[in-house]
Amino acid sequence: xxxxxxxxxxxxxxxxxxxxxxxxxxxxxxxxxxxxxxxxxxxxxxxxxxxxxxxxxxxxxxxxxxxxxxxxxxxxxxxxxxxxxxxxxxxxxxxxxxxxxxxxxxxxxxxxxxxxxxxxxxxxxxxxxxxxxxxxxxxxxxxxxxxxxxxxxxxxxxxxxxxxxxxxxxxxxxxxxxxxxxxxxxxxxxxxxxxxxxxxxxxxxxxxxxxxxxxxxxxxxxxxxxxxxxxxxxxxxxxxxxxxxxxxxxxxxxxxxxxxxxxxxxxxxxxxxxxxxxxxxxxxxxxxxxxxxxxxxxxxxxxxxxxxxxxxxxxxxxxxxxxxxxxxxxxxxxxxxxxxxxxxxxxxxxxxxxxxxxxxxxxxxxxxxxxxxxxxxxxxxxxxxxxxxxxxxxxxxxxxxxxxxxxxxxxxxxxxxxxxxxxxxxxxxxxxxxxxxxxxxxxxxxxxxxxxxxxxxxxxxxxxxxxxxxxxxxxxxxxxxxxxxxxxxxxxxxxxxxxxxxxxxxxxxxxxxx
Amino acid sequence: xxxxxxxxxxxxxxxxxxxxxxxxxxxxxxxxxxxxxxxxxxxxxxxxxxxxxxxxxxxxxxxxxxxxxxxxxxxxxxxxxxxxxxxxxxxxxxxxxxxxxxxxxxxxxxxxxxxxxxxxxxxxxxxxxxxxxxxxxxxxxxxxxxxxxxxxxxxxxxxxxxxxxxxxxxxxxxxxxxxxxxxxxxxxxxxxxxxxxxxxxxxxxxxxxxxxxxxxxxxxxxxxxxxxxxxxxxxxxxxxxxxxxxxxxxxxxxxxxxxxxxxxxxxxxxx
Numbered sequence: 001x002x003x004x005x006x007x008x009x010x011x012x013x014x015x016x017x018x019x020x021x022x023x024x025x026x027x028x029x030x031x032x033x034x035x036x037x038x039x040x041x042x043x044x045x046x047x048x049x050x051x052x053x054x055x056x057x058x059x060x061x062x063x064x065x066x067x068x069x070x071x072x073x074x075x076x077x078x079x080x081x082x083x084x085x086x087x088x089x090x091x092x093x094x095x096x097x098x099x100x101x102x103x104x105x106x107x108x109x110x111x112x113x114x115x116x117x118x119x120x121x122x123x124x125x126x127x128x129x130x131x132x133x134x135x136x137x138x139x140x141x142x143x144x145x146x147x148x149x150x151x152x153x154x155x156x157x158x159x160x161x162x163x164x165x166x167x168x169x170x171x172x173x174x175x176x177x178x179x180x181x182x183x184x185x186x187x188x189x190x191x192x193x194x195x196x197x198x199x200x201x202x203x204x205x206x207x208x209x210x211x212x213x214x215x216x217x218x219x220x221x222x223x224x225x226x227x228x229x230x231x232x233x234x235x236x237x238x239x240x241x242x243x244x245x246x247x248x249x250x251x252x253x254x255x256x257x258x259x260x261x262x263x264x265x266x267x268x269x270x271x272x273x274x275x276x277x278x279x280x281x282x283x284x285x286x287x288x289x290x291x292x293x294x295x296x297x298x299x300x301x302x303x304x305x306x307x308x309x310x311x312x313x314x315x316x317x318x319x320x321x322x323x324x325x326x327x328x329x330x331x332x333x334x335x336x337x338x339x340x341x342x343x344x345x346x347x348x349x350x351x352x353x354x355x356x357x358x359x360x361x362x363x364x365x366x367x368x369x370x371x372x373x374x375x376x377x378x379x380x381x382x383x384x385x386x387x388x389x390x391x392x393x394x395x396x397x398x399x400x401x402x403x404x405x406x407x408x409x410x411x412x413x414x415x416x417x418x419x420x421x422x423x424x425x426x427x428x429x430x431x432x433x434x435x436x437x438x439x440x441x442x443x444x445x446x447x448x449x450x451x452x453x454x455x456x457x458x459x460x461x462x463x464x465x466x467x468x469x470x471x472x473x474x475x476x477x478x479x480x481x482x483x484x485x486x487x488x489x490x491x492x493x494x495x496x497x498x499x500x501x502x503x504x505x506x507x508x509x510x511x512x513x514x
Numbered sequence: 515x516x517x518x519x520x521x522x523x524x525x526x527x528x529x530x531x532x533x534x535x536x537x538x539x540x541x542x543x544x545x546x547x548x549x550x551x552x553x554x555x556x557x558x559x560x561x562x563x564x565x566x567x568x569x570x571x572x573x574x575x576x577x578x579x580x581x582x583x584x585x586x587x588x589x590x591x592x593x594x595x596x597x598x599x600x601x602x603x604x605x606x607x608x609x610x611x612x613x614x615x616x617x618x619x620x621x622x623x624x625x626x627x628x629x630x631x632x633x634x635x636x637x638x639x640x641x642x643x644x645x646x647x648x649x650x651x652x653x654x655x656x657x658x659x660x661x662x663x664x665x666x667x668x669x670x671x672x673x674x675x676x677x678x679x680x681x682x683x684x685x686x687x688x689x690x691x692x693x694x695x696x697x698x699x700x701x702x703x704x705x706x707x708x709x710x711x712x713x714x715x716x717x718x719x720x721x722x723x724x725x726x727x728x729x730x731x732x733x734x735x736x737x738x739x740x741x742x743x744x745x746x747x748x749x750x751x752x753x754x755x756x757x758x759x760x761x762x763x764x765x766x767x768x769x770x771x772x773x774x775x776x777x778x779x780x781x782x783x784x785x
Contacts, residue, residue, distance in 0.1 A: 017765075050658075062543045076661065
């Protein structure tokens, strides 16, 4: 029996209520590096780490004493040479020959312990991520609702119809501005989801970053002027082109600059430098703004993060801009980092992109010279091209959308027939012969793809060959591809830019006529 | 309100005497820890037992991380129970962290308390060199929180010790499940932090009633230096170093614990 106890593949230990060790088996002695007579009679405390000692006194002993048994307690023992040895303990308290003994078996859990540590870390990370997502959802709802409040408020005022001309203009401006800002938020969200699902696509060409920077400065200068912030630039025009997607690089620059303006107080300064550094183009955006605390600095580019928590945030926004920026820069093979001496002392963002090696002196088309910034460029664009004499069939199952399209096109002089669905559209095509078809893709019952398939097999040739534009809420390139392959000539994403739509129709119908 | 406090703190009243003895459990357990000593006082005193909110069978709904983030919240529990039962002339018996909780309660409402019996007390667990030895470094406490976290993952095993002797009586297991100690890991962690990161050395001189310091020899939580420190700084205090070892003499050495308390009460009575 003694042999069995000593050679069992687990430690055995018994001790009195006083904590005096009565018996240990050879396995435990081996594990701890003690001789038998060194341990027997000694106090249990000397085998425990400090934390385990406290846990024993506050938890394990009371449990044993009150319930005579405990299972699966995690403990750390201290070996003779000072090493920490994690064990799992099962213990019972029983009387043997008039003496009460607490008898334990101890399993060494070195591997399991590492594994548990990993699980604990994962658990904490998961809890943190959930918390961040909850906070993010709260922020998203709040940010999406803010512009809506203004839009709804002004729309109701307009509906009541008692606004004078000045107020009406103001109402329309407010609605437009807020819708734009909401569009920007949704754009950020979509970008972000594309980035995390790896679905973002770059249309790569040669880009002169100087023009990208200048275009971005044009965009942020009204906001900077309003706050009395000086925008200074030191741009080296000979820095060389980089290879990239002009729109995406524009977005990066715009994010950096608008952030700098946003976080810089009135009367401050934002400085942009662009220079060639080795085989990279380096852009430095520095400001005299709020700065970034050393604690927050490592998280600047993490998603859902803003230095302020959701309840105390002073700055609007989703906290996605910087995460998107970093991903886009990395997609371009570049790097970005943030620097700040501390809170209140301004911050600097340093962006580096590899210079494109150009052998041909004939320059690539300067793609970035006419920047297209989503959602920013149309306040002055109400001058629409003319569509006089052009007959357009508009198909959308949502009445508001249909009416908006009809209004835009009618205003440009087009004749519009509207249809509320595929069947309706096909019926109309039998009665009239429009020059062009504009159809929504996502519709109840039958979608825009079905419509174009049915149109392209119509008997009447003019109807069968009608040029068609697809409209979708998705701007994914897979959507565009599908629209084109099903038979549309062009794909445009919502929300529709009136000037673009009118221009597109003018071009398509011109081509037909030519 | 009345029923609320009594249910909230799982208050149990017994004994045949008139002067109340109020027993307050320490961190990690509940009023069950007193079961080996209370019978010895039942003939002469009114015995009042309770669980702090967050421990034992207290009402977890009443828990607030803010209130119980420091020991004042626990002292308020003691005063709430006293007010509810209209206790006066109380002999407060506090184990471990409850010693300090009792001092805080007595400072706030001295008129309720006759004297304090402090079992394994410490006004500060963390060393403050060079003058003060508490027994622990901050890193020890951080490690304790980790040990607790690991054990609380499998806490169900603690809560439901298998009743091997009575497999045919599952209701016994259920009773045990309900009866045990700290239940919620977050609450236990906060209690541990409130306990081990506290520093109440400045409160000692304000304690307005006599006290008995019951210091165990070889207590892993309160070394002898702590008992001596308390004795020097607590006005009207008596220090008894017990033969009992460990931190829970009321469970490991109930006879000696009872004897020391009785001797103290008798001596004070004739003093």
